[in-house]
Amino acid sequence: MTVLEAASPPAHAGDSTYIPLAGMVRRVTKLTALEQLFEIRLPNGRPLGHSPGQFVQVSIMGVGECPISIASSPTRPDSFDLCVRRVGEVTGFIHRLRPGDTVGIRGPLGHGFDVDELHGRDVLIVAGGLGLAPARSVIQYILDERPRFGQFHLLYGAREPAELLFRDDLTRWRQSPDVNFHLTVDRADEQWRGHTGVVTTLFHRLPRLDPDNTMVAIIGPPIMFKFVVLEVLARRIPQKNVFCSLERRMKCGVGKCGHCQANNVYVCTEGPVFRYGQLKALREALE
Amino acid sequence: MLDRVISRDDLHALIDGLALQRRLIGPVVRKAPECRPPWRYFYQPVDRAEQLDLSFSYCVYSPKPFLFPPQETLFQFERVDGGFTARPQLADRPTALVGVHPCDLNAIQLLDHVFSAAPADRHYRARRDNTFIVGVDCARPCTDGVFCADLDSHEAHGGFDVMLYPLDGDAESAGTTPGRYGVVFGSRAGGEWVRYGRRGEVPTAADERTFDRYQRQKRTAFPHALKTPADELPQLLERSYDSLLWEATARRCYSCGSCNLVCPTCYCFDIKDQTTLGGDGGQRRRQWDGCQLRGFAQVAGGHNFRSRPAARLRHRIYRKAKWIRERTGLRGCVGCARCDRACTARINTVEIYNQLTEEV
Numbered sequence: 001m002t003v004l005e006a007a008s009p010p011a012h013a014g015d016s017t018y019i020p021l022a023g024m025v026r027r028v029t030k031l032t033a034l035e036q037l038f039e040i041r042l043p044n045g046r047p048l049g050h051s052p053g054q055f056v057q058v059s060i061m062g063v064g065e066c067p068i069s070i071a072s073s074p075t076r077p078d079s080f081d082l083c084v085r086r087v088g089e090v091t092g093f094i095h096r097l098r099p100g101d102t103v104g105i106r107g108p109l110g111h112g113f114d115v116d117e118l119h120g121r122d123v124l125i126v127a128g129g130l131g132l133a134p135a136r137s138v139i140q141y142i143l144d145e146r147p148r149f150g151q152f153h154l155l156y157g158a159r160e161p162a163e164l165l166f167r168d169d170l171t172r173w174r175q176s177p178d179v180n181f182h183l184t185v186d187r188a189d190e191q192w193r194g195h196t197g198v199v200t201t202l203f204h205r206l207p208r209l210d211p212d213n214t215m216v217a218i219i220g221p222p223i224m225f226k227f228v229v230l231e232v233l234a235r236r237i238p239q240k241n242v243f244c245s246l247e248r249r250m251k252c253g254v255g256k257c258g259h260c261q262a263n264n265v266y267v268c269t270e271g272p273v274f275r276y277g278q279l280k281a282l283r284e285a286l287e
Numbered sequence: 288m289l290d291r292v293i294s295r296d297d298l299h300a301l302i303d304g305l306a307l308q309r310r311l312i313g314p315v316v317r318k319a320p321e322c323r324p325p326w327r328y329f330y331q332p333v334d335r336a337e338q339l340d341l342s343f344s345y346c347v348y349s350p351k352p353f354l355f356p357p358q359e360t361l362f363q364f365e366r367v368d369g370g371f372t373a374r375p376q377l378a379d380r381p382t383a384l385v386g387v388h389p390c391d392l393n394a395i396q397l398l399d400h401v402f403s404a405a406p407a408d409r410h411y412r413a414r415r416d417n418t419f420i421v422g423v424d425c426a427r428p429c430t431d432g433v434f435c436a437d438l439d440s441h442e443a444h445g446g447f448d449v450m451l452y453p454l455d456g457d458a459e460s461a462g463t464t465p466g467r468y469g470v471v472f473g474s475r476a477g478g479e480w481v482r483y484g485r486r487g488e489v490p491t492a493a494d495e496r497t498f499d500r501y502q503r504q505k506r507t508a509f510p511h512a513l514k515t516p517a518d519e520l521p522q523l524l525e526r527s528y529d530s531l532l533w534e535a536t537a538r539r540c541y542s543c544g545s546c547n548l549v550c551p552t553c554y555c556f557d558i559k560d561q562t563t564l565g566g567d568g569g570q571r572r573r574q575w576d577g578c579q580l581r582g583f584a585q586v587a588g589g590h591n592f593r594s595r596p597a598a599r600l601r602h603r604i605y606r607k608a609k610w611i612r613e614r615t616g617l618r619g620c621v622g623c624a625r626c627d628r629a630c631t632a633r634i635n636t637v638e639i640y641n642q643l644t645e646e647v
């Protein structure tokens with residue numbers, strides 16, 4: 001089964017690309033003080049039909065819309081997950097949603113990971129902070145389609161233990177033979193017995209990577225990206241095998257309103273996932 | 288090659304016919320005592336052809352607002368039983384835009400391209416599909432400072448249903464009201480309007496000669512202002528990313544966005560919700576936004592991807608002269624110089640291009 005072929009046109013209702021479908025909140029899980037996880041179901045159980053790394057525009061009528069990464073894999077098509085950090089107006093209202101409530105969904109939007117290109121390869125995912133949310137869509141995908149991939153390494157860093165997302169998943173991944181998972185926090189607290197240090201300090205725990213056969217996805221804040229990419233290139237991984245995800249202000253999500261541009265590139269349609277080689281030419285991308 | 292020639296009176300009769308079926312919009316002169324000369328032209332709705340001044344110099348704003356309004360409702364929503372219903376708002380009012388200069392027609396072609404690219408913007412398309420456009424050519428520059436000829440946007444390349452060429456208003460007498468127009472059809476609807484209206488005549492050999500003479504005169508009437516040919520502006524800018532000129536020029540910038548506001552090719556927008564007081568309904572609306580405004584690229588938490596005016600100025604210029612051209616093959620700037628005229632800080636795009644040219 002390849003999920004991607006099932007991709008239907010983005011979900012929007014009626015005669016306008018700007019009208020969202022009514023998604024139904026199935027479950028709300030508090031992940032940290034600032035982040036909640038929402039499981040959403042589209043009308044009639046229609047699959048979202050996304051590829052890992054894509055996002056949706058989430059809206060609350062009367063408040064507005066904001067872009068949120070899809071945090072679950074298309075291999076689990078009955079519903080999808082959104083991990084939302086409360087930082088302002090729209091995200092604040094999203095946090096008030098309860099099971100059974102309706103939320104507007106437009107998408108899937110943007111260009112995600114080209115999973116066909118990952119098939120048959122070793123994969124290294126490096127996630128920082130909230131970047132674990134979009135990363136989770138790839139992680140789940142690989143775990144669900146495990147035989148199609150070679151070695152799978154996952155590095156995740158959060159600023160402090162209280163900010164760790166998806167704790168149940170973390171426990172599962174640590175115990176799973178299917179993924180070589182390492183975790184770190186920048187600053188430990190009294191209870192923390194794991195690794196301490198920024199995410200690049202986890203690299204020495206990786207086995208030797210096969211430069212020609214390893215694909216790397218880096219998802220996190222821009223500052224993390226610069227350091228991680230250096231580690232990756234130092235391991236002789238070719239630049240064309242390195243992917244990362246960008247964040248920008250977004251409004252329309254469909255390449256019209258102009259907000260998301262990094263130089264001449266529309267992050268909402270050509271990204272958010274880019275090949276490192278593409279970004280190097282984009283002076284604004286990693287500023 | 289002309290499709291028809293038409294007298295001024297016959298043209299007015301045709302336009303009055305249009306006005307029976309469509310909202311008629313065109314250039315109208317308004318007193319402006321604070322300006323020199325003390326009048327300005329604006330596109331506005333009128334009832335009859337004779338209220339229009341088709342030999343206007345330039346309109347302060349382009350006709351863009353009639354295709355892409357400064358504010359519009361995308362859809363109406365109603366919150367019901369914990370869910371919502373939404374109804375799109377698509378403009379269906381037939382409109383005729385009469386008297387559009389070549390620069391603005393070129394700009395409309397860009398808007399058409401952007402809003403028609405998948406996924407098509409039905410809100411723009413609905414307005415556009417209901418709009419009949421009559422262009423009118425410029426025999427000479429409409430005012431000082433324009434650089435449309437550098438961009439070849441002093442000529443219409445499409446975007447009209449009918450194009451009018453002021454035939455006996457040659458370079459010397461331009462500004463006076465021409466008695467006859469050469470007519471070129473741009474669409475089937477345009478051809479039908481003239482033919483079914485039974486106005487105008489099939490051009491004679493003498494008319495074609497007059498038209499040739501008009502075009503020859505036009506070629507010498509427009510000065511060129513850019514020291515780098517427009518085709519080479521992308522390469523010029525490619526080399527100028529780190530020029531100090533961006534900082535030096537942007538020091539004067541107020542980040543007021545006036546340049547964006549008057550630009551016929553600016554199409555960036557913001558989307559906002561409005562709720563009806565105390566009710567469960569409201570609208571999701573869009574409104575123009577501008578890349579020169581401070582918060583344009585700012586995200587939650589305060590990070591601004593273009594916090595410096597210099598970065599924003601560079602973005603605007605790159606977009607107009609390089610990126611849009613490279614991405615679409617169309618003109619991102621049509622040389623109308625409205626931005627230059629509107630700028631309180633007297634930031635001048637031609638000056639920027641020419642200073643960059645001298646730098647490298």
Ligand SMILES: Cc1cc2nc3c(=O)[nH]c(=O)nc-3n(C[C@H](O)[C@H](O)[C@H](O)COP(=O)(O)OP(=O)(O)OC[C@H]3O[C@@H](n4cnc5c(N)ncnc54)[C@H](O)[C@@H]3O)c2cc1C
Nearest residue numbers: 066067068069083084085088089090091248249250586587
């Ligand atoms: C591709 C992409 C994926 C994202 N994925 C996630 C995710 O999985 N989880 C999560 O919590 N956050 C995610 N974000 C960030 C999230 O979109 C912002 O936190 C959110 O827009 C803030 O909106 P607000 O109304 O609460 O904040 P306010 O400060 O009130 O923002 C007002 C408006 O500004 C715009 N805006 C502000 N910040 C951003 C931003 N960072 N990106 C885009 N638009 C912005 C939005 O239109 C927003 O409605 C993502 C952003 C992008 C671009």
Ligand code: SF4
Nearest residue numbers: 540541543544546630
């Ligand atoms: S009009 Fe002039 S001052 Fe205002 S934002 Fe544009 S360049 Fe800056």
Ligand code: FES
Nearest residue numbers: 253256257258268
């Ligand atoms: S978000 Fe509107 S163009 Fe990308």
